[in-house]
Amino acid sequence: MPRKSPAxxxxxxxxxSVDLVIFTVRETRLxxxxxxxxxxxxxxxxxxxxxxxxxxxxxxxxNVEACARRKLAEKTGVASPYLEQLGSxxxxxRDPRGWSTTHAYFALMPSDGVEPRAGGYAAAARWHPVQxxxxxxxxxxxxxxxLATAIERLRSKVEYTSLPAFLLPEEFTLTELQQVYxxxxxxxxxKSAFRTRVRDAGLIVEVPRQRSGPNRPAQLYRLKDRRQPxxxxxxxxxxAE
Amino acid sequence: MPRKSPAxxxxxxxxxSVDLVIFTVRETRLxxxxxxxxxxxxxxxxxxxxxxxxxxxxxxxxNVEACARRKLAEKTGVASPYLEQLGSxxxxxRDPRGWSTTHAYFALMPSDGVEPRAGGYAAAARWHPVQxxxxxxxxxxxxxxxLATAIERLRSKVEYTSLPAFLLPEEFTLTELQQVYxxxxxxxxxKSAFRTRVRDAGLIVEVPRQRSGPNRPAQLYRLKDRRQPxxxxxxxxxxAE
DNA sequence: TAAATAGTGTCTCTAAGACATTATTTG
DNA sequence: CAAATAATGTCTTAGAGACACTATTTA
Numbered sequence: 001m002p003r004k005s006p007a008x009x010x011x012x013x014x015x016x017s018v019d020l021v022i023f024t025v026r027e028t029r030l031x032x033x034x035x036x037x038x039x040x041x042x043x044x045x046x047x048x049x050x051x052x053x054x055x056x057x058x059x060x061x062x063n064v065e066a067c068a069r070r071k072l073a074e075k076t077g078v079a080s081p082y083l084e085q086l087g088s089x090x091x092x093x094r095d096p097r098g099w100s101t102t103h104a105y106f107a108l109m110p111s112d113g114v115e116p117r118a119g120g121y122a123a124a125a126r127w128h129p130v131q132x133x134x135x136x137x138x139x140x141x142x143x144x145x146x147l148a149t150a151i152e153r154l155r156s157k158v159e160y161t162s163l164p165a166f167l168l169p170e171e172f173t174l175t176e177l178q179q180v181y182x183x184x185x186x187x188x189x190x191k192s193a194f195r196t197r198v199r200d201a202g203l204i205v206e207v208p209r210q211r212s213g214p215n216r217p218a219q220l221y222r223l224k225d226r227r228q229p230x231x232x233x234x235x236x237x238x239x240a241e
Numbered sequence: 242m243p244r245k246s247p248a249x250x251x252x253x254x255x256x257x258s259v260d261l262v263i264f265t266v267r268e269t270r271l272x273x274x275x276x277x278x279x280x281x282x283x284x285x286x287x288x289x290x291x292x293x294x295x296x297x298x299x300x301x302x303x304n305v306e307a308c309a310r311r312k313l314a315e316k317t318g319v320a321s322p323y324l325e326q327l328g329s330x331x332x333x334x335r336d337p338r339g340w341s342t343t344h345a346y347f348a349l350m351p352s353d354g355v356e357p358r359a360g361g362y363a364a365a366a367r368w369h370p371v372q373x374x375x376x377x378x379x380x381x382x383x384x385x386x387x388l389a390t391a392i393e394r395l396r397s398k399v400e401y402t403s404l405p406a407f408l409l410p411e412e413f414t415l416t417e418l419q420q421v422y423x424x425x426x427x428x429x430x431x432k433s434a435f436r437t438r439v440r441d442a443g444l445i446v447e448v449p450r451q452r453s454g455p456n457r458p459a460q461l462y463r464l465k466d467r468r469q470p471x472x473x474x475x476x477x478x479x480x481a482e
Numbered sequence: 483t484a485a486a487t488a489g490t491g492t493c494t495c496t497a498a499g500a501c502a503t504t505a506t507t508t509g
Numbered sequence: 510c511a512a513a514t515a516a517t518g519t520c521t522t523a524g525a526g527a528c529a530c531t532a533t534t535t536a
Contacts, residue, residue: 008283009338012299013254016331016342042249056331058253058340063332088329088344090257090297091304097250099299101257101344103329175488192490193525200524215487216533234475234497234524416515433517434498441497456514457506475497475524 014090015100018067019053019143021086021150022076024127025167025183026111031127032147033075033116037140044096045140051147052125053102068105075117075125081109082166082227086150094142106150108166158184159235162203165223173211173218174198181236189236203230255331256341259308260294260384262327262391263317265368266408266424267352272368273388274316274357278381285337286381292388293366294343309346316358316366322350323407323468327391335383347391349407399425400476403444406464414452414459415439422477430477444471 022033035052037045052075061067065083073079083105090101116125128135133148157163164180165172178194198204205224210217263274276293278286293316302308306324314320324346331342357366369376374389398404405421406413419435439445446465451458 009256011296014257014297014299015250016255016257055252056255056340056342058255058333061333064329064342085328087326088305090344092299092302099297101297101305101342103331103342173488190526190528191488192528195489196524212534213487214535215485216489216535218488232524236525414515431499431501432515433501436516437497451507453507454514455508456512457508457516459515473497477498 012099015055015095015098017053017055017100017102018064018071019051019102019104019146020068020072020075021051021104021106021147022072022081023106023108023130023150023154023167024111024114025164025180026127028179028183030130030151030184031111032130032135032150033125034128034135034137034139035075035116035125048140049128049135049137050140051104051143064103065105068103072105072107076109076114077117078109078114080226081107082163082229083107086146086153089142089146091142102146104146104150106154108154108163110167110169112169155185157229160232162198162201162223162230162232165203166226166229171207171209171220171222173220175218177204177221185236197232201230201232253340256296256336256339258294258296258341258343259305259312260292260343260345260387261309261313261316262292262345262347262388263313263322264347264349264371264391264395264408265352265355266405266421267368269420269424271371271425272352273371273376273391274366275369275376275378275380276316276357276366289381290369290376290378291381292345292384305344306346309344313346313348317350317355318358319350319355321467322348323404323470324348327387327394330383330387332383343387345387345391347394349395349404351408351410353410396426398470401473402470403439403442403464403473404470406444407467407470412448412450412461412463414461416459418445418462426477438473442471442473 024031024033033052034049037043037048037050039046053071056064056067061070068083072081072083086104086106088101088103092099094100116127128137130151133151134144135147138144139147154163158181164184165177167180168176174195177198178189178191181194182189203224204221207220207222209220211220265272265274274293275290278284278289278291280287294312297305297308302311309324313322313324327345327347329342329344333340335341357368369378371392374392375385376388379385380388395404399422405425406418408421409417415436418439419430419432422435423430444465445462448461448463450461452461
């Protein structure tokens with residue numbers, strides 16, 4: 001039996017925030033956008049790196065996802081990247097200011113033309129290369145755990161979905177697409193198997209253009225659907241989860 | 242720029258709850274545990290069926306998962322079933338009492354020996370058969386959406402993991418295991434392929450007992466690990482997500 | 483024509499699907 | 510032995526992996 005009557009709603013409420021794990025690939029590395037914590041009095045983890053995010057504003061945000069999109073636009077200026085919910089975390093101890101919960105989202109976007117914006121209370125925002133299951137810097141709150149979960153989810157889904165395509169600009173070659181897969185998975189993939197799989201899945205369409213270089217030009221493609229990933233019938237490596 | 246200073250923490254906080262989607266298989270059907278909403282004044286959706294759950298108690302619950310386990314034990318008496326986070330929902334309108342968020346978990350348990358308990362403020366709790374992407378009854382709040390997400394997640398994971406094994410009692414035959422898969426997926430599976438897959442995955446061990454009937458007795462097995470599911474190298478049906 | 487990368491073909495291997503066959507119990 | 514279900518075997522097929530080979534551009 002609960003000791004308090006829920007009907008009264010007079011009990012203490014946890015803090016509620018949203019955090020974003022924003023991935024891109026630049027310089028052939030998987031990178032994540034981090035914001036530096038403000039130094040203002042009362043702010044925990046001053047100057048530490050953290051996932052961009054913040055408290056839900058019950059007046060401005062109609063729902064949690066809208067809050068995530070708002071913060072995403074504030075940080076990156078990108079209007080409609082791929083966004084999916086990662087999960088939620090909440091405990092008495094994760095924030096020194098009290099019982100708090102956070103709703104974590106992860107976003108994938110091309111790196112071209114995205115310059116991190118400081119904005120809000122964050123002192124600075126910067127791309128950080130992913131190394132193993134995190135970044136070099138020590139993160140604020142439980143953000144290392146959230147980031148590790150996001151990386152794990154991304155790597156796992158990359159085995160059997162077209163997610164990495166959202167890390168590329170509008171038009172790309174099949175080789176570029178394969179390279180993004182290889183960067184995220186951190187292992188080489190078979191070329192002909194990769195191309196057959198991508199073609200059979202019907203997730204891309206040719207555009208009437210080619211990428212030129214000091215070699216045979218490559219056919220350019222774009223995604224059929226920029227919102228939803230496609231699922232492949234098998235994982236890449238039978239050993240994978 | 243935020244209009245309010247987060248440092249003060251004086252802004253309004255959403256309500257925070259946890260909801261459970263508890264699945265079992267009984268009478269060869271997938272069933273979900275629902276609780277009836279109380280009729281007390283101030284309570285929304287009186288007498289409607291809803292997912293069991295309730296507000297986080299910042300004094301009793303150390304974290305969100307602990308809160309979920311507490312509520313699970315209150316409703317079913319089962320101490321350690323399979324439990325995984327499903328996601329979170331939150332909006333200004335999902336609860337008439339104000340901006341609210343919920344952290345949804347889904348649990349799998351054997352039906353033997355579990356009698357739903359009323360407990361707490363819920364008037365009654367009962368197993369409801371799953372039909373399609375929900376149940377026959379109209380659910381309170383946005384619980385139909387949460388339930389549909391849980392069913393989708395379960396069906397999807399059943400294609401490539403050993404999750405259904407958590408719906409069975411400690412000891413089971415391979416035929417019983419296959420039947421649970423077929424109930425959840427709502428389609429027949431190939432017998433020899435199923436057995437090869439389950440054996441090769443090494444998720445079960447023989448117990449020195451057999452199930453007798455008016456026919457050849459069947460070997461009994463138990464799970465090697467009652468906590469984590471095993472991932473298969475491919476989905477059952479190549480057509481699946 | 484050499485360098486470089488794009489793109490394809492062949493052969494093998496793993497595991498699922500269809501379906502038949504054998505095995506072991508009870509009545 | 511008949512009935513019933515357990516358990517296995519055979520053959521086919523889809524798609525990944527390894528790796529060689531051909532194609533097309535620029536310098």
